[in-house]
Amino acid sequence: MTVFTLLGVPIDSVGRAGGTEHGPAAFRNVTRDDDPWRTDAGDLDVRIRGEVRDPNSGVIAIDDVLHTTRLLADAVAGLTADGAVVFAMGGCCAMLPGALAGARRTFGRVALAYLDGHLDIYDGRTSPTGEAADMPISVILGRGPAAWVEVAGDTTQPADVTLLGPRDLEDALTYGHPHPDAIPGLTLVDADGVRRDGAALVGRKVADRVGRDPGRLWVHLDVDVLDEAVFPATDYLSPDGLDLMQLTDLLGPLLRSPALVGFSVGCYNPDKDPDGSCGRALADVFRVAIGDSVGSPE
Numbered sequence: 345m346t347v348f349t350l351l352g353v354p355i356d357s358v359g360r361a362g363g364t365e366h367g368p369a370a371f372r373n374v375t376r377d378d379d380p381w382r383t384d385a386g387d388l389d390v391r392i393r394g395e396v397r398d399p400n401s402g403v404i405a406i407d408d409v410l411h412t413t414r415l416l417a418d419a420v421a422g423l424t425a426d427g428a429v430v431f432a433m434g435g436c437c438a439m440l441p442g443a444l445a446g447a448r449r450t451f452g453r454v455a456l457a458y459l460d461g462h463l464d465i466y467d468g469r470t471s472p473t474g475e476a477a478d479m480p481i482s483v484i485l486g487r488g489p490a491a492w493v494e495v496a497g498d499t500t501q502p503a504d505v506t507l508l509g510p511r512d513l514e515d516a517l518t519y520g521h522p523h524p525d526a527i528p529g530l531t532l533v534d535a536d537g538v539r540r541d542g543a544a545l546v547g548r549k550v551a552d553r554v555g556r557d558p559g560r561l562w563v564h565l566d567v568d569v570l571d572e573a574v575f576p577a578t579d580y581l582s583p584d585g586l587d588l589m590q591l592t593d594l595l596g597p598l599l600r601s602p603a604l605v606g607f608s609v610g611c612y613n614p615d616k617d618p619d620g621s622c623g624r625a626l627a628d629v630f631r632v633a634i635g636d637s638v639g640s641p642e
Contacts, residue, residue: 349385349430349431350383351386353387353388353435353439354391358475359392359395359405360393364435364610367610368435370614371626374623374624390416392412393408397468402469402489404473406491409476420442422446424450424605429604430608433608434611435610437610438475438477443606443608455562456484456564457554457562459594460510461509461510461570462580463513471519505530509585511584511585536584539590543590543592543594547597551601555601561598562608565608566578575622576622578612578616580611591629595630600633600634
């Protein structure tokens with residue numbers, strides 16, 4: 345069983361206090377001493393503040409986004425160079441470019457499995473909100489706001505990116521979001537495809553492919569890949585997502601892969617989880633997926 349080092353990234357790209365920036369602290373409240381993320385590196389000193397879109401980048405609070413990317417890249421690079429497998433708990437998906445940049449410093453080429461209800465290939469012009477969490481995939485592919493792409497460093501090739509579970513394509517296209525088919529090499533299995541092919545098989549195919557080439561894998565989870573009725577403690581709710589067992593089955597082969605170098609989680613909003621039930625369910629999913637427990641999450 346892999347032992348992870350937990351790293352908190354308390355950010356919310358809406359630019360206000362609260363929300364997903366409370367995710368790391370809330371998640372720690374539902375962990376156990378024997379959890380596989382038992383080593384704790386603490387929280388980065390980061391926040392995103394401001395509600396005005398920068399006229400050049402189109403991103404809300406761009407300076408804080410860039411600062412977060414730099415600090416997170418340094419932290420992940422340091423931890424992975426010391427042999428840790430990082431579990432970066434957010435926070436929102438704006439954390440991904442920094443996390444992946446840090447992993448690349450240590451390992452060079454790193455593939456990405458991106459589990460999200462959204463495609464997240466907006467840029468500063470097409471994003472309907474200006475929130476950095478709309479754009480992480482565009483940034484790592486070198487298609488996002490130039491200032492953020494520059495800070496994130498080397499880009500990831502589309503052939504090394506697999507998008508799992510999105511269900512917003514039709515809506516995204518109305519804003520000018522690129523069609524994934526227009527990005528050669530990018531792999532996409534939407535939520536219907538995950539259900540049709542079987543979540544465990546989809547996860548295993550990705551893990552097997554990455555294990556052969558490039559042999560290094562980062563996994564990112566946005567909890568809104570789950571159906572809104574299953575997991576309401578997130579900000580952009582939508583129907584027809586995965587259930588907890590499907591998420592567990594999908595994550596299992598990825599988080600148990602020998603190629604895994606890091607795992608990040610975004611968009612858990614504990615302000616919408618007053619009894620902590622969503623946080624506990626999430627922790628249970630991870631325990632089973634990683635192989636620390638027997639049985640299924642409820």
